[in-house]
Amino acid sequence: MAETRTVARTGVRRTPTTYVLRFVVAAYLFLLVAWPVSLVVVHTFEDGFTSLEGILSDPDVVTALWLTVRVAVIAVVINTVFGVGMSLLLVRQEFPGKRLLSALIDLPLSVSPIVVGLALVLVYGGRNGWLGPTLESAGFRVIFSTPGIVMATAFVALPLVIREVVPVLHEIGTEQEQAARSLGASSAQTFRRITLPAIKWAVVYGVVLSLARSLGEFGAVKVVSGNVLGQTRTATLMVEEKYLNFDQQGAYATAFLLAMVSVACIVIVAIIRPKEERR
Amino acid sequence: MSTTNTLDRTSGVGLGIAMTWFSLLVLIPLSAVVFTAAGGGWDLFWRTVTGEQTAAAIRLTVGQAALVTVVNVVMGTLIAWVLVRDHFRGKALLEVLIDIPFALPTIVAGLVLLALYGKDSPLGIDVANQRSAVFLAFLFVTLPFVVRMVQPTLAELDKEVEEAAASLGASRVTTFRRVILPSIVPAITAGAALSFARGVSEYGSLVLLSGNLPFRTEVTSVRILSSIENNNLAGAAATATVLLVISLAVIVLLDVLQRRVSGRG
Amino acid sequence: MSIEISGVSKSFGDFDALRDVDLTIPSGGLTALLGPSGGGKSTLLRIIAGLETADAGRVLIEGRDATELPAQKRNVGFVFQHYAAFKHMTVAKNVAFGLEIRKRPKDEIRRKVAELLELVHLDQFAHRLPAQLSGGQRQRMALARALAIEPSVLLLDEPFGALDAKVRKELRDWLRRLHDEVHVTTVFVTHDQEEALEVADEIVVINQGRIEQVGTPDQLYDAPANDFVMGFLGDVTRLGGRPIRPHDIEVHTTPVGEDPAEVHAGEVARLTRVGFEVRLLVLTVEGEETQVVLTRAEARAAGIDVGSRVWLRPHRGATTVSAVRAV
Numbered sequence: 001m002a003e004t005r006t007v008a009r010t011g012v013r014r015t016p017t018t019y020v021l022r023f024v025v026a027a028y029l030f031l032l033v034a035w036p037v038s039l040v041v042v043h044t045f046e047d048g049f050t051s052l053e054g055i056l057s058d059p060d061v062v063t064a065l066w067l068t069v070r071v072a073v074i075a076v077v078i079n080t081v082f083g084v085g086m087s088l089l090l091v092r093q094e095f096p097g098k099r100l101l102s103a104l105i106d107l108p109l110s111v112s113p114i115v116v117g118l119a120l121v122l123v124y125g126g127r128n129g130w131l132g133p134t135l136e137s138a139g140f141r142v143i144f145s146t147p148g149i150v151m152a153t154a155f156v157a158l159p160l161v162i163r164e165v166v167p168v169l170h171e172i173g174t175e176q177e178q179a180a181r182s183l184g185a186s187s188a189q190t191f192r193r194i195t196l197p198a199i200k201w202a203v204v205y206g207v208v209l210s211l212a213r214s215l216g217e218f219g220a221v222k223v224v225s226g227n228v229l230g231q232t233r234t235a236t237l238m239v240e241e242k243y244l245n246f247d248q249q250g251a252y253a254t255a256f257l258l259a260m261v262s263v264a265c266i267v268i269v270a271i272i273r274p275k276e277e278r279r
Numbered sequence: 280m281s282t283t284n285t286l287d288r289t290s291g292v293g294l295g296i297a298m299t300w301f302s303l304l305v306l307i308p309l310s311a312v313v314f315t316a317a318g319g320g321w322d323l324f325w326r327t328v329t330g331e332q333t334a335a336a337i338r339l340t341v342g343q344a345a346l347v348t349v350v351n352v353v354m355g356t357l358i359a360w361v362l363v364r365d366h367f368r369g370k371a372l373l374e375v376l377i378d379i380p381f382a383l384p385t386i387v388a389g390l391v392l393l394a395l396y397g398k399d400s401p402l403g404i405d406v407a408n409q410r411s412a413v414f415l416a417f418l419f420v421t422l423p424f425v426v427r428m429v430q431p432t433l434a435e436l437d438k439e440v441e442e443a444a445a446s447l448g449a450s451r452v453t454t455f456r457r458v459i460l461p462s463i464v465p466a467i468t469a470g471a472a473l474s475f476a477r478g479v480s481e482y483g484s485l486v487l488l489s490g491n492l493p494f495r496t497e498v499t500s501v502r503i504l505s506s507i508e509n510n511n512l513a514g515a516a517a518t519a520t521v522l523l524v525i526s527l528a529v530i531v532l533l534d535v536l537q538r539r540v541s542g543r544g
Numbered sequence: 545m546s547i548e549i550s551g552v553s554k555s556f557g558d559f560d561a562l563r564d565v566d567l568t569i570p571s572g573g574l575t576a577l578l579g580p581s582g583g584g585k586s587t588l589l590r591i592i593a594g595l596e597t598a599d600a601g602r603v604l605i606e607g608r609d610a611t612e613l614p615a616q617k618r619n620v621g622f623v624f625q626h627y628a629a630f631k632h633m634t635v636a637k638n639v640a641f642g643l644e645i646r647k648r649p650k651d652e653i654r655r656k657v658a659e660l661l662e663l664v665h666l667d668q669f670a671h672r673l674p675a676q677l678s679g680g681q682r683q684r685m686a687l688a689r690a691l692a693i694e695p696s697v698l699l700l701d702e703p704f705g706a707l708d709a710k711v712r713k714e715l716r717d718w719l720r721r722l723h724d725e726v727h728v729t730t731v732f733v734t735h736d737q738e739e740a741l742e743v744a745d746e747i748v749v750i751n752q753g754r755i756e757q758v759g760t761p762d763q764l765y766d767a768p769a770n771d772f773v774m775g776f777l778g779d780v781t782r783l784g785g786r787p788i789r790p791h792d793i794e795v796h797t798t799p800v801g802e803d804p805a806e807v808h809a810g811e812v813a814r815l816t817r818v819g820f821e822v823r824l825l826v827l828t829v830e831g832e833e834t835q836v837v838l839t840r841a842e843a844r845a846a847g848i849d850v851g852s853r854v855w856l857r858p859h860r861g862a863t864t865v866s867a868v869r870a871v
Contacts, residue, residue: 018365025361026373028354031395032419033376039394039401040387078300086297093290101298103534108305110473110526112480113385114500115519118507119308122315122516130311155304175628178595179686181615182622183642183693187289193641197632209382216384219482219500223507236386236483243390243487252394255387262382263375270375 037259043248044256051249052256060230061238061254068235071146072214075153079210083161084203088195090162091169108158116155117223120148144226149234152220157213161206168202169195205269212265216258312523315516327517335494336502337521339413343498344478347417351474352467355425362426363433380422385483388419393488408490413498416485417478424477425470432466433459469536476529480522546571546697546729547592552601554587561587563753565601569697569731569746574723576744577733580776584753585733589699592731593622606696621690621728625702627682629674635685636661636670642693660688663722680711684718691726700732704739716743737777741765749773766863774865781835783828783856784808790837792862795824796855797846810834812852815843826854 044051055061089095090102108116124142125132135142142148176198180190196203218236225232233241235258243251316324327333358377362370380388392415397407406412436459444454482500489496499522506515547569554562561584569575577585590596592603594615602611610618630638636657643653661667664684666677674682683703690698703719704712720743723730734740740747741761749756749764749772757769768774771787780787784805794800801807810828817823822843824836834856838848848854858864 021357021361022365022367025354025358026369029358029373029376032422033379036391036395036419037379037383040391043394082297082300085293086301089290089294089297093294095294099534101301103530104306105301106533107309107526107530110476110480110529111309112482112500112503112519112522112526114482114503114507115312115480115522116308118503118512118515118519119312121507122311122512123308128512130307151304155308158305175624175626176630178615179622179624179628179630179689180641182593182595182618182620183689184616184619184645185641186616189645194630212382216382216387218384218386218486219504223504236384239384239386239390240486251390255384255390258384259387259391262384262387263379266375266378266382269378270371 037263040252040256040259043252047249051253055250055253055257058250060233061235061250063230064233064235064238065257067146067149067232068215071149071153071234072211074150075157075214076207076210078150078154079157079161080203080207082158083206083210084165084199087162087165087169087199088191091166092174105162106159108155113152113156113217113219113221114223116220117152120151120155120220120224124148124151143224144228144232146232148224149221149232152224153214153217156217156220157210160210160213161203164202164206164209165199168199172198201272205272208265208269208272212262215261309523312516312519315513316520319513319517323513324517324520327514328521332493332497333499333502333518336497336499337518339410339497340479340499341525343410343413343417344475344481347414347421347478348471348475350418351421351425352471355422355470355474356429356463356467358426359429359433363430377423377426380419385420385481386486389416389484389487392416392419392484397488407488408492408496410496412489413485413496416488417481420481420484421474421477424474425467428466428470428473429463432463436462465536469533472529472532472536476526479525546573546606547731548602548604549588549592550602550604552588552591552598552603554584554591554596554598560753562591562598565750565753565755567748567755567758569729569748571606571729572727573745574720574730574743575732575746575748576740577731577748577750578737578740578776579735579750579756581735583751585735585748585750586701588750589701589731589733592697593620593699594618595622619693619696621693621695621698623683623686623690623698623700623703625705627674627679627686627706629682629686631674634671634673635666635677638674638685639689639692641689646693656692660692663691663725664688678711679707680715683707683715687719687722691728695728698728698730700730702733702735705734712739719743741777749776751776768863768865770865774863778863779835779837782832783834783858784830785832787865788858789863790823790835792859793834793836794857794859795826795836795838795842795846795848796857797848797852799855801855801857806857808832808834808856810854810856812848812850812854815848815850822848824848824854826856828856 086105090098090105121129121143123130123132124135126136126141126143127133129143132143140147142151176194177190180194185193216236218240221234222237225234225237227233227237227241235254239251239254239258242248242254328337358373362373383391393407395402396404396412396415398405406415440458441454444458445451449457480500481498482504485491485496485498485501489498491497491501499518503515503518503522506512506518547567549565549567552562552565553560565584565588567588577588579585587596591598592605594610594613594617598611602609604610605618605620630641633641639657639660640653643656648656657670658667661670664687666681666684666688669677669681674685677685687700687703704715707715716739719732732743744761746758747761747764748758751772757764757773759767764773765777768777771780774780774787779790781790781793782788783793799807799809808828808830810826810832812824813827813833814825815822817840820840822838822840824838824843826834826836828834836856
């Protein structure tokens with residue numbers, strides 16, 4: 001291969017192919033992601049801030065947004081505690097069935113949200129569910145109510161924290177923890193002062209991803225919530241509702257709010273991650 | 280020396296709580312789907328999933344997901360390659376773009392695609408209510424999987440091996456085919472599996488985009504939802520079981536691959 | 545007696561790391577656990593520290609039964625091969641860790657940390673993060689951190705294994721001097737016989753989960769208990785079917801000696817010069833290949849070259865395996 005090559009300071013060999021590939025990738029991502037996403041921004045601000053002000057003064061939208069935030073925060077807290085604990089168990093402990101469990105943990109990533117909703121309805125449904133009627137007679141309603149929405153949201157985002165924390169736990173190894181133990185630290189002290197600081201960024205990363213996922217869950221929530229306006233209608237359900245009712249402006253504005261939060265999450269993560277790798 | 284401990288009391292209690300929650304949230308509900316499907320007997324199950332409309336939905340979903348996966352294998356590997364090996368201004372922006380489909384609420388994803396490829400398309404391309412809408416939606420939501428699986432493997436690849444191949448007279452194409460490709464194939468397969476699973480299970484992004492026309496653009500998840508809405512839970516469970524089997528197959532494949540790629544557990 | 549180990553066994557799956565080990569380590573000494581990798585020496589050290597639990601046997605530290613005590617209650621200082629630095633804490637914070645866990649008063653901690661950092665020559669690095677230190681400095685920090693808790697025993701697991709040759713040698717000397725200053729009972733694991741011979745008061749040779757021999761460096765070198773110990777502590781060749789060190793062989797260019805069984809005639813098959821040393825490979829008439837080491841001056845004076853005819857005889861007082869000699 002005797003073509004002319006420029007060797008950049010980074011040591012990358014640049015050939016015409018390099019530029020072709022670069023162009024193809026940029027064009028693909030522009031057409032598939034960048035342009036469509038930017039159009040939502042354009043549509044939202046077509047009439048300046050009126051459509052945004054419009055939805056923020058609509059009490060139903062505000063209620064839906066609050067419900068979404070509340071549900072997402074609860075689901076994220078549950079998944080963070082569960083995720084960190086489960087990661088520690090999977091990496092640091094030995095028990096029968098560990099490999100099976102480790103594989104099953106990823107299941108929620110590949111299950112259809114509609115199936116998630118159906119599964120929860122089959123168990124917690126108030127009329128025919130396996131456990132639903134018992135819980136309901138004890139005064140605890142799951143399906144068509146906030147707990148159901150929280151469960152659906154927690155289900156779909158379940159593996160995200162674990163997937164971030166497990167590799168880091170593997171990577172940091174056990175020596176620092178052993179050193180802390182030999183210096184007299186108890187398990188709790190070792191976790192708080194040694195392990196937690198080491199996995200801190202992985203946890204943050206997992207939490208941010210879970211938050212984005214939780215705020216945006218749609219299918220599973222649609223099945224379990226009953227979609228009752230002002231009670232169990234979340235922000236994503238609101239987008240659908242508005243669009244189907246020919247309120248395109250409202251739909252775009254609400255979608256813009258949601259997109260903004262998720263893009264912010266991604267940008268935060270993009271900023272955090274390289275910093276972490278430099279350490 | 281690896282020191283994993285056998286369970287002490289605290290960890291035992293922790294495992295108990297974690298497993299209880301995991302069972303209540305995931306295992307028992309998913310089993311309920313399979314049990315409900317089985318409860319109607321094999322005949323009912325078979326009749327449901329081979330019923331004309333359901334079978335059409337499953338064919339469409341699996342077909343489009345497979346097609347998208349093929350595209351992702353090529354484009355995802357290409358994108359990962361450019362992100363790892365090329366350096367240019369704006370690369371960080373591309374990195375962010377790749378994660379957007381993962382973080383964007385699916386209903387918003389549908390709306391977003393409708394903005395460029397709907398009836399008011401500035402490009403004059405209107406896929407709304409077409410089969411290609413399903414393809415486009417799948418392509419969007421599955422974008423990150425192959426890229427994100429291949430990227431780290433590619434980054435860790437030993438440059439010296441490539442240099443060795445080159446010094447032995449291999450062209451760049453040969454080096455890629457014989458040296459690089461074999462070491463990233465497990466990562467590509469894992470990404471492809473995830474992308475296929477995600478495609479097959481997609482719902483949210485299609486709601487506004489595909490029109491959910493029976494026999495034309497109705498995917499499996501939509502079909503299940505309409506069974507639920509018609510209070511036909513057994514039928515919904517039967518179709519859902521098909522999707523669950525696909526998910527499980529992917530999980531098993533991933534488990535085998537991940538042991539080779541990153542080594543969890 | 546500072547550490548008493550009796551009947552300790554440990555296996556990982558089908559692999560027996562330690563088999564019924566008994567060992568007594570004296571107070572105040574500097575003891576080396578020496579052996580090939582996978583021989584069980586690190587496992588023994590980790591069992592003493594409580595980082596690993598023995599399948600059977602007991603461990604007594606300063607007369608107290610520590611077998612059931614968890615690591616954090618043993619008051620044992622442990623230094624890891626890869627430093628196990630707390631990456632997110634400064635050097636001073638690392639050293640202070642054990643004292644903070646013990647809830648010592650703040651000014652006492654500050655004083656003690658300053659004292660220790662001075663001892664390990666890291667006083668001007670107190671506020672750096674471990675990532676900003678060299679390997680040798682990190683290991684000295686780890687040592688100060690272990691010493692801070694005033695441990696009853698100090699355990700070091702291949703402490704210099706990850707360092708390059710020069711730093712390794714410096715730290716070795718420094719550890720010896722430090723031990724002479726602090727006098728804490730110290731046990732370190734190494735697979736480097738030179739390190740053990742140079743630094744330790746007492747060496748425990750461990751192989752395949754068993755203790756092969758315990759003794760001072762001189763005892764081990766001069767009177768190895770068996771072929772393994774002899775081979776592990778230095779180069780070994782064979783003369784007349786018996787193991788012998790290459791530098792324990794006299795080379796003559798004329799027939800010598802009264803006892804023909806002691807003398808082996810042969811021809812120099814290969815000659816290699818390494819600095820001041822000359823290494824010969826002698827093919828004896830019995831068909832044995834024997835390695836011999838001479839100084840360059842000796843080889844020159846005798847005019848030895850490839851093809852020379854030579855007569856080999858063990859030096860008087862040559863190292864031989866005691867067990868073999870007893871037979």
